[in-house]
Amino acid sequence: MVVIGDIHGQYAKMTAILRGAGLIDAAGHWSGGATTLWFMGDYFDRGPDGIAAIDLIRALQGEAAAAGGRVGALLGNHDVLILAAQRFGDQPSGGPGGTFLTSWRHNGGVESDLARLDEARAAWLRALPAMARDGDWLLAHADATFYQVYGRTIGAVNRGIRAILHDDNAADWDLLLDYFSQRRAFQDEERGPARVARFLSLYGGRRFVHGHTPIGKLNGRRPEAVTAAHVYAGGLAVDVDAGLYLGGPGFVTILSDNGAGGRSHDQAGGE
Ligand SMILES: [Mn+2]
Structure with a gap:
């Protein structure tokens, strides 16, 4: 299994990283064969083209499946933010801007992304899982434990959050966004x-x-110097957010049952 962290509209970096890992070819088509690739959520905001990012992921999902591989995509808080901005607009929100729209803008929202978020793309986002399990690995966007509020199994969490995203209860969306801003739950060394x-x-x-x-916020490294996943909490947790929007070059991480491995694609065999 291969994972790539938060894209945040950095489409050019995203394609360069995937090409470098041998997962897409020069034309942007899947070349990863039977590999499983996971995107960790947060496709939008703070970077120029979140729509291009999800359009590529959606295309790769079909191409990978046809090649015997798999492309998974998790739901991130910024993906909820843009959906909320679209659905609730000027309605009041507890977020930093006072309304759903201004809170999204305050979090780095890009107007051209919202303008191009049509129903097919929004429907795809609303259906994304918040959590997944792949072999020995549990995957979720946030280093936070609020997921437990929505369910005690992965399936229950995904159903609970998906139900909110398909409903017009602004208070439920607001609470989800509030929870989803939590982080660093596992950072304490003890x-x-x-x-x-x-x-x-x-x-x-x-x-x-x-x-x-972003990994630098956990280990103190400059974004430009972050070139690999951050393994911590006694080896039980792995942060793969390269901080692309902060200037990080980005990378993919190979996850095997033995842990978080190197960055070269030829170690990716056997997923
Ligand atoms: Mn996030």
């Missing part, structure tokens, strides 16, 4: 490992991989 272990014992998996918090 308590972090036990917290991850508890999270894993609830949902399954032996290790947890997430995006959401």
Whole structure:
């Protein structure tokens, strides 16, 4: 399994990283064969072209499936933010802008993304899973435990959050966005490992991989110097958010049952 962290509209970096990993060809088509590739959520905001990012992911999902591979995509908080801006607009929100639209803008919303978010794209976003399990790995966008509010199994979490995204209850959306802004739940050196272990014992998996918090904010590195995943919490947690919008070059991470491996695609065999 291969994972790539938060894209945030950085389509050019995204395609360069995927090409470098051998997962797409020069024309942008799937060349990953039977590989499983996961996107960790947050396709929009803070970068120029989130729509191009999700259009590519949607195309790759079909191409990978036809080649015996798989492309998965998780739901991130910025994907909820743009859906909320579209659905509720000027209605009041507890977010930083006071309305759903201004809160999205405050979080780096790009007007051309909202203008091009048609029903097919919005429907795809609303259906994304918030959580997934792949072999030994539990995957979710955020390094946060609020997922437990929505369900005690992966399926229940995904159904619970999906139901909110298909309903017009602004308070439920607001609360979801508030929860989804939480981060660093597993960073504490003493308590972090036990917290991850508890999270894993609830949902399954032996290790947890997430995006959401740029790696430099966990390990203090400059964004430009972040070139690999950050393994922490006694090896139980892995952050793959390269901080593309902060200037990070980005990377893919190979996840095997033995842990978070190197960045070269030829280690990706056997997924
Ligand atoms: Mn996020």
